Amino acid sequence: MKSLPTMLAMAAFAAASATAVAQEAIDSHIGKLTFESGYPSQETVKKLYDEMDFQRACQAYLWGIPAVGMAEWRLAHRDIFKAQNGQMLSYLDFKEKLGILTPNYTTPYIATLIDTQESGPFVVEIPPGLMAGMIMDAWQRVLADLGVVGPDKGKGGKYLILPPGYPKVNPKGYYVVRSEGRTVFAGVRLLDADKERAIRELIPGIKTYKWSPDGTGPAIPVRHAGDAAWSQMPPHGMAYWESLNKVIQSEPVMERDRLILAQLRFLGIEKGKPFNPDARQKKLLEDAAVVGEAMAKANTSDKRVEPAFWPGTNWKHALVVSVDQRMPGYDQLDERAAWFYEAVAVSKGMLTQTPGVGQRYIAAYKDHDGNWLTGGSTYKLHVPPNAPIKQFWSVTAYDEGTRQMVVTQQGRPDLSSRKEDIVKNPDSSIDVYFGPKAPPGKEANWVQTIPGKGWFAYFRFYAPTEAFFNKSWALPDFEKVN
The missing domain is CATH 2.60.40.1610 (Domain of unknown function DUF1254)
Structure with missing residues (x-):
């Protein structure tokens, strides 16, 4: 039989152990998580569910981008253009x-x-x-x-x-x-x-x-279409989720989307039911629209889904999604969000691998030094001679915020090889300038940008030839000039 002091010591040890378990806490990126006898406290349960639903909403934002962009055009077709x-x-x-x-x-x-x-x-x-x-x-x-x-x-x-x-x-x-x-x-x-x-x-x-x-x-x-003001850009805030909900309610359920739809249930979006989020859900959706779009911006302008198109440059494929949005081991999520956040439509011709037909789009968001393109600076893009095209090339400036053509007093966000008065260098190369003011004598080869606003460029090849595919012809980066 154990002595009384021993028994008291064992009881004290057990009590201390129980107290330690009850007070267990873990530091995490969402703050301190507390547990009672191994179970999450009620405060932690709420925190975890909020985080779970927030994360799901952010991913649902990326998932819904192509459908919301198309839905906005459909509304404009019906309600604005009549x-x-x-x-x-x-x-x-x-x-x-x-x-x-x-x-x-x-x-x-x-x-x-x-x-x-x-x-x-x-x-x-x-x-x-x-x-x-x-x-x-x-x-x-x-x-x-x-x-x-x-x-x-x-x-x-x-x-x-x-x-x-x-x-x-x-x-x-x-x-x-x-x-x-x-x-x-x-x-x-x-x-x-x-x-x-x-x-x-x-x-x-x-x-x-x-x-x-x-x-x-x-x-x-x-x-x-007419000149009425319109936009197919996905809306911000709760309007994004309202648009996505309309798609979910009107379109049949695709097998690939069932897990995403299961997650949206806890955010108030469920097929066959009205979208009436409570205060908690609304706050999570509003926050997720902000973070989700920020993720979309990073995913688009600093693509991690593939390397630079021409090694050593900041040019990357603009169009990184396949026509069926599938790869052998997965369906494309980041790839389709990257393209459809800033663009609309895809076709086999836009992804051509056959010289002399279709189109290819290469995008730049940064200059030679790796800095974002900004409207207050002036840049030169040197287009080497013998561009690999059967038809024509064009380079267009787009506003970072709207992903639509840059709107300036010039009224032209683009230069192409079809521009009749474009000035060529003696070797038939062409220097194109982007900036708030035209460098002296370069007006014909200049595209105006807006100080204080970021912009990016698409360089399009129509009917690209073999030199595009084997990369024996390469486009250098934008160079910042004084």
Whole structure:
């Protein structure tokens, strides 16, 4: 039998041990976490759930970027432009294109948004000619390419878009495209060197109309988008989540997205239920919209998904996502967020690996010294001779905040090899200048920027040739000049 002092000592040790467990605390990046007998305290449970939901909301922000960007364009198509469902609109000049994320200033765009639930089977018809485009779903996954990069090979064709669940049909004379979702985007860009001739001759042959086995509806002609102010840029704050919720409510659930949708339930976003977040959820969503967009900025402008395109430079692929947003071992998340945060649409032609066809886009956000491009400084971009293109190249400045074309008194955010008065060096190279004021004598080769605002550039290669792919031709970095 143990002595009384021994028993008292053992009891004191046990009590001390119990007290130590009850008071256990762990320091973490979200602060101190306390545990009672190994279980998280109620205060810690709340903290952990808040952090869990905040992290999930940040990732959901990145996940939702392509769908929200497309949803905003769809709303503009219907509510601002007052266009019919499926009606093609032309975006020809600077002002019409201004609402589009990173458009090309040079090439005309013709595009539409289709609600297949409302329209049923729908046809997009394009004439023969030099144009390229795509048909995409609400998540900006490619359903078909159009024009010279599509199955019609530039000879024109009729593309029949079937809504979800529609019986299998294969009518003669149509390229059949099946959509798993409700919303469909279709658009083309005109690539002919004679822009006015392309507009005059090709646009009248572009049309859309309803289809049924018994015949087609009346053709809907193309019309101008008009100069109304608009933007397809994903909105900030709670408006982002409201837009994403509308997508979730209207589009069918994709198998790949079910885990994300499960996480959103605890933030008040659930398919088939109204979006009425409580005060806690609203605060988490508002904070996550700020941090999520900051993550999107870093993920886009300082891409870690791939190295520099030309070794030793700060040029990187702008378009880093595949047309189906899939890789062998995973679905692309960072890649699609990186592209669709600052751009819209993708096609096989925009990712061409075949010399002489399609397009490729290379982006720069930093100068030669690794500093961000800023509108108050002046930079020179030296374009070496014999650029690897069959058609043309262009370089365009975009506003960091809006990811839309830089708006200045100059009214032109772009220079291209098609610019008639562009000045060449004796060796046929070209120096392009970006800055708040044109260097003396360089006005023809200058793009204006805005002091106090960051900007970035896309250098586009139309019909890139072999020297682009083997990198025997390389574009140097932007050099800051006095």
